[in-house]
Amino acid sequence: MTKVSFLNDYSEMGCPEIIEKLSQIKLEKNLPYMNDLHTKNAKQYIREKIGDLKAEILFMTTGTQVNLVAAAAFLRPHESIICVEDAHINVHETGSIESTGHKCIPVKGSYGKVTVEDIEKVCGPKYWDNAGILCVKPKMVYISQTTEIGTFYTKEDLIALRKVCDKYNLYLYCDGARLGSALACSDVSLECLAKYTDSFYIGGAKNGAIFGEALVILNDSLKTDIGFIAKQNGAVLAKGWIISFQFEILMQNGLYERNGIHSTKMAMFLYERLKELDFKFFVESKSNQIFPIFSDKMIVELKKDILFDIIDEYDNHRKIVRFVTSWMTKIEDINYLIDRIKEIKSFKNLKR
Amino acid sequence: MTKVSFLNDYSEMGCPEIIEKLSQIKLEKNLPYMNDLHTKNAKQYIREKIGDLKAEILFMTTGTQVNLVAAAAFLRPHESIICVEDAHINVHETGSIESTGHKCIPVKGSYGKVTVEDIEKVCGPKYWDNAGILCVKPKMVYISQTTEIGTFYTKEDLIALRKVCDKYNLYLYCDGARLGSALACSDVSLECLAKYTDSFYIGGAKNGAIFGEALVILNDSLKTDIGFIAKQNGAVLAKGWIISFQFEILMQNGLYERNGIHSTKMAMFLYERLKELDFKFFVESKSNQIFPIFSDKMIVELKKDILFDIIDEYDNHRKIVRFVTSWMTKIEDINYLIDRIKEIKSFKNLKR
Amino acid sequence: MTKVSFLNDYSEMGCPEIIEKLSQIKLEKNLPYMNDLHTKNAKQYIREKIGDLKAEILFMTTGTQVNLVAAAAFLRPHESIICVEDAHINVHETGSIESTGHKCIPVKGSYGKVTVEDIEKVCGPKYWDNAGILCVKPKMVYISQTTEIGTFYTKEDLIALRKVCDKYNLYLYCDGARLGSALACSDVSLECLAKYTDSFYIGGAKNGAIFGEALVILNDSLKTDIGFIAKQNGAVLAKGWIISFQFEILMQNGLYERNGIHSTKMAMFLYERLKELDFKFFVESKSNQIFPIFSDKMIVELKKDILFDIIDEYDNHRKIVRFVTSWMTKIEDINYLIDRIKEIKSFKNLKR
Amino acid sequence: MTKVSFLNDYSEMGCPEIIEKLSQIKLEKNLPYMNDLHTKNAKQYIREKIGDLKAEILFMTTGTQVNLVAAAAFLRPHESIICVEDAHINVHETGSIESTGHKCIPVKGSYGKVTVEDIEKVCGPKYWDNAGILCVKPKMVYISQTTEIGTFYTKEDLIALRKVCDKYNLYLYCDGARLGSALACSDVSLECLAKYTDSFYIGGAKNGAIFGEALVILNDSLKTDIGFIAKQNGAVLAKGWIISFQFEILMQNGLYERNGIHSTKMAMFLYERLKELDFKFFVESKSNQIFPIFSDKMIVELKKDILFDIIDEYDNHRKIVRFVTSWMTKIEDINYLIDRIKEIKSFKNLKR
Numbered sequence A, B, C, D: 001m002t003k004v005s006f007l008n009d010y011s012e013m014g015c016p017e018i019i020e021k022l023s024q025i026k027l028e029k030n031l032p033y034m035n036d037l038h039t040k041n042a043k044q045y046i047r048e049k050i051g052d053l054k055a056e057i058l059f060m061t062t063g064t065q066v067n068l069v070a071a072a073a074f075l076r077p078h079e080s081i082i083c084v085e086d087a088h089i090n091v092h093e094t095g096s097i098e099s100t101g102h103k104c105i106p107v108k109g110s111y112g113k114v115t116v117e118d119i120e121k122v123c124g125p126k127y128w129d130n131a132g133i134l135c136v137k138p139k140m141v142y143i144s145q146t147t148e149i150g151t152f153y154t155k156e157d158l159i160a161l162r163k164v165c166d167k168y169n170l171y172l173y174c175d176g177a178r179l180g181s182a183l184a185c186s187d188v189s190l191e192c193l194a195k196y197t198d199s200f201y202i203g204g205a206k207n208g209a210i211f212g213e214a215l216v217i218l219n220d221s222l223k224t225d226i227g228f229i230a231k232q233n234g235a236v237l238a239k240g241w242i243i244s245f246q247f248e249i250l251m252q253n254g255l256y257e258r259n260g261i262h263s264t265k266m267a268m269f270l271y272e273r274l275k276e277l278d279f280k281f282f283v284e285s286k287s288n289q290i291f292p293i294f295s296d297k298m299i300v301e302l303k304k305d306i307l308f309d310i311i312d313e314y315d316n317h318r319k320i321v322r323f324v325t326s327w328m329t330k331i332e333d334i335n336y337l338i339d340r341i342k343e344i345k346s347f348k349n350l351k352r
Helices: A018-025 A037-050 A063-074 A115-121 A155-167 A179-185 A190-196 A226-231 A240-248 A256-275 A296-302 A332-350 B014-024 B035-052 B063-074 B117-123 B155-168 B178-187 B190-196 B226-232 B240-248 B255-276 B296-300 B331-351 C014-023 C038-051 C063-074 C116-123 C153-169 C179-185 C192-196 C226-232 C243-251 C256-274 C296-302 C333-351 D014-024 D037-050 D062-072 D117-125 D155-167 D181-185 D188-196 D227-230 D240-252 D255-276 D295-302 D329-351
Strands: A056-061 A079-083 A104-107 A137-144 A171-175 A199-203 A212-217 A294-295 A307-315 A318-324 B056-060 B080-082 B104-109 B137-144 B171-175 B199-203 B213-217 B291-295 B309-315 B318-324 C056-060 C080-084 C104-109 C137-144 C171-175 C199-203 C213-217 C293-295 C309-315 C318-324 D056-060 D079-084 D104-107 D139-144 D171-175 D201-202 D213-217 D294-295 D309-315 D318-324
Touching: A018 A063, A018 A240, A018 D014, A037 A056, A037 A190, A037 A240, A056 A063, A056 A226, A056 A240, A063 A137, A063 A171, A063 A199, A063 A212, A063 C014, A079 A115, A104 A115, A115 A137, A137 A155, A155 A190, A155 B213, A179 A190, A179 A199, A179 A256, A190 A199, A190 C213, A199 B291, A240 A256, A256 A294, A256 A318, A256 A332, A294 A296, A296 A318, A318 D037, B014 B240, B014 C014, B014 D188, B035 B056, B035 B213, B035 B240, B056 B063, B056 B226, B063 B137, B063 B171, B063 B199, B063 B213, B063 B226, B063 D201, B080 B117, B104 B117, B117 B137, B137 B155, B155 B171, B155 B190, B171 D294, B178 B190, B178 B199, B190 B199, B199 C309, B226 C179, B226 D295, B255 B331, B291 B296, B296 B318, B296 C104, C014 C243, C014 D037, C038 C056, C038 C213, C056 C063, C056 C226, C056 C243, C063 C137, C063 C171, C063 C199, C063 C213, C063 C226, C080 C116, C080 D171, C104 C116, C116 D188, C137 C153, C137 D117, C153 C171, C153 C192, C179 C192, C179 C199, C179 C256, C179 C333, C192 C199, C243 C256, C256 C318, C256 C333, C293 C296, C296 C318, C296 C333, C333 D295, D014 D240, D037 D188, D037 D213, D037 D240, D056 D062, D056 D240, D062 D139, D062 D171, D062 D201, D062 D213, D062 D227, D079 D240, D104 D117, D117 D139, D117 D155, D139 D155, D155 D171, D155 D188, D181 D188, D181 D201, D181 D255, D188 D201, D227 D295, D255 D329, D295 D318, D295 D329
Parallel strands: A079 A104, A079 A137, A137 A171, A171 A199, B080 B104, B080 B137, B137 B171, B171 B199, C080 C104, C080 C137, C137 C171, C171 C199, D079 D104, D079 D139, D139 D171, D171 D201
Antiparallel strands: A056 A212, A199 A212, A294 A318, A307 A318, B056 B213, B199 B213, B291 B318, B309 B318, C056 C213, C199 C213, C293 C318, C309 C318, D056 D213, D201 D213, D294 D318, D309 D318
16 A cells, blocks of 8 residues: 555554554563453543543444444343434444344434434334334434544534433434544533443544544443443453553543544645635535545546545536545645645646 | 224234134144144145245244244345335334344335335445445345335336346345235236245235235245244244134135235225315325325314324325225225215315 | 144144134224233233232233243343253244343253252352353243143242342243143142242143233333334234233133143043053153153054154163143043053063 | 463463564555455465465454354354353353354263264254254354363364264364464364364464454355454454454464464473372363362462462362463473472471
């Protein structure tokens, strides 16, 4: 992979601080199954940061795994999850939620976000008319921060969702695969997220960790036996500390936040440059994923030495593309991309 | 339930021929687990009727049960079912498909029916772009004959669906809860259904049986060990003959077809009467369910001595209602209903 | 099936009282989904009989179904069921418990019954040593009354099991497929069963009903949303009353008990006759299943005109066989069987 | 964890060669979802080593995960797994096999190994008598190399198992969590294992890798869509290369084998020393786990500065303990342990 890449935020090993720490502890012997000191420390740092010293915390290996363990642990068989249509659990986790026996109830959403109206529609009296036990029971709202299209929930959004969740006795669960960037662009802190949700996860792999995600459970009634459910789903590493030492580092000295700020800044820098070049965007994202609209010709040329994804068709000669930045993205990468775009534009202009 | 009822087609015990047969065989001893003669006969009659003497046939107790056994038996864990959004399996079976681990992929459909275009969209290259193993794999198309809104697939429809299913290596499965009425109003015979689908079920409970449905499997590769899967899901009666004797009767002398013709005729008679009274319909159904649009006032008055369901709002003073007829519906019931409607209409007119 | 049969207690349609009632109500229209009067009555009669007016009651179609719905409804994914090795759920329900995701923990038992010692072994400190989240969590004890080998729990047994279940926070669940005979031979009444278990089911199909079993839930915390779980598993008949009217009859005028007394008496009569003929028994059963030990020669001869099952080898020329009686067994059937045995014995004696 | 440890073989990070490689590639960008070069290389090296260039290979994070993915992918819902009673999947993976819907059929085994007789008993005619669809269908034999008690299958064992598996149409699957040591002590090479099994996994975490296991599928009919099933179970790392680079190293220059030889040698050295001191053993293991029998007094003293596990009681004053060695175990550790034992023994002798 020698091309400059804006393909995703999971092409890199891990940030220097983590690689260095790994090197330091390489000869340690640690107790298995999360009974080690790194795990103890990592949990403590997270608890302090979110302002809940009783939070239950579990370290797992993939986001899909965390989401399916949460579904399996939190829900009874007939209980289902409300999410937007393009939610990761609904379209890009190979039916893992359904494989645990639970149904996703997709709602339209607005700018990639579940709205209060969406929930009212699914949980209100109309959903239940003539139905009763024939319908699955909505029990959890799944949101992701940031969303699939790079937007984010504000504190106000969360407060409103919490209120409607309380009204209908629903859990509010947040997928934090890209929480690093969300912290940088939104007014929602880790503490705020912990206040208004029942559970969420802190994404490591896309924000500096080699791998690993941290499930955080705030709601006491959801904590019982969570370790059993994780183990049953193959989500418990005997060498638990090889994930938790990473969170031990990420949660100290603002490293997690710094990584998110960097990736977000890089995306915004690129966003501004593209704006100057009069590109339109599919959605106004402020996070580390941006979605400009490029002509098919531009895409063909650019693909020659830049890696990025095409998301969808926009019209019959343009497409929505995705550029993703990470903790490792360099300003030079962006300048190179912008220069290439300018070249292609001017070349095309000359030709015509 | 003393009111005249158009609530559904499952309010009655069973048609006289079945009640009588039950009485005749009440002192018999029969071998368990479908090893009895009634089961042998019922299978034979069905096989002859559908023109496939090798078809595998299983008698079960509910439609939900048949559908979930089919999903569990036919699909691997990552394989999913394409169906219309309001498909029974998608909204009114309490997530039973998901409880077997499989995802439903809802498509828009047209007049309640899955279209070739729907399938092309889900199975074509766009679905798989950037996705691969992240997406569930479409593997079965679920249709119902008649549909949730009383429409039906034509022979031409089935041929087209078969073709696109073959193109994408999909099974075509038909829910026949209301197959009795479908036989009466469509050009699709049992033989035709058996020719173009991989599996379907013949609904008993809504067409004369006390209870019981017959799963029919045509595709050889789907027959293996189906009995195990049924038993695992609690769908095997030790006294198997108490379902199969009913199909033994229904499948002789055209009883099943006759029941369907009666209910359909009754519905069409009511439909014509309502047309004469200038009622509009939500959908042009030709089967034993019809969906006129009634004013809220009409509904309130009518509910006083007629049983029927309200399906949805139509506008701010009218609703879509449902009238269902059955093998037991009498012409007097319909006349009574029409008279009541006329009374209410004239009364309202007088009042104004 | 023209031979005299002691094959099982599910070869007959249903007792005369039920067949007659069916005939009486054959023209009724009833509200669907258990909202009818027969269901209301049947629930009320059961509640009165068990002495718990708040008990939740659900009518389903097979014992396997009731057991799997109970497992799915009562347990979280990592929670498991303690049962004897030859428990129906462990060996003869095609892994239905596992298909809901739960593990059975088989224990040795004594005379077919789970003992306090069995439970102590599985739940005590040794089970958990070095294990913790690596092991499934025992959460429910499954017993059946009568057991697979015709024995039964006494009131004293139940009190002891209740105590150890309370000690380890376990549910006590009783499979009542053959509860009819158990009521006749044990000192455990329906009221007693309701007092000491969290849930049990009253078997209909083997004690006079055409089909149908009644799940009874006593423990309040297990009642929530049980209907959803039943529907999700295809266990809810739209025509709910076709099961409940049978329990309406069975639970009146001591019919259920009478059927059980008859089958049990017939078994005991046969047992005494066989004792007189010096046959040994595999186990001293007092219920409607008895297990004598027959020579291979006797079995070959007897099979010519009597239906019965071979259970296992006893030694190299004898086998354990099973004779089952039912509400329909006649004294003449037993006399016929005994006469045949005598004939065969004398014939063999002559020959030698 | 400062004490000398024989607790397990998963207390250490990873062998020096892997730590070094990680350091070398720390700045690389790699394509996601196993489309990178490290994965390509690792697969190729494994295929060459096992002598099957068409083998399907998947890298996952835990042994439990590999086992459950195999169960979910290879089996239909009613198909079950034969294993010894103390098999890891049966007792120490929190019911993960059952959570995929499949039943384990435990057999007695001999010295921790499944025998041909065990399989004959479960698959032969007696299992199916009177049962048919009421029983789960045995479809896969699960073995582990080495076993839970440190024993191993010989080439002759494998040939015999293959034969009986072919007879009954069963898959033979091998859990290779401790395959490293098995290669060192048995006559079964990777090539041999690939020849006689349908699938197995190569354990990384206990033999030098930081984490990661490699599922190998030989049987063509089991390869289809395995990636989907892995993803559905949260077993697919977006950064796939962080596991595969480790196997890239382990599979070159005999590193994997060397690690296994070292741990096994260390265990054998300890075994010989204990023999010299007249200790008895629970089982004659030749692999990296040994199981001596120690007095309670010895255990209490030794626990003060040595870490090891107690497995079970042996008699009323002795216990079976477990010492595990790893690629990192030093001869000094063993000498220290032996010296301590000698001290304790002589001290006790003096005292008496």
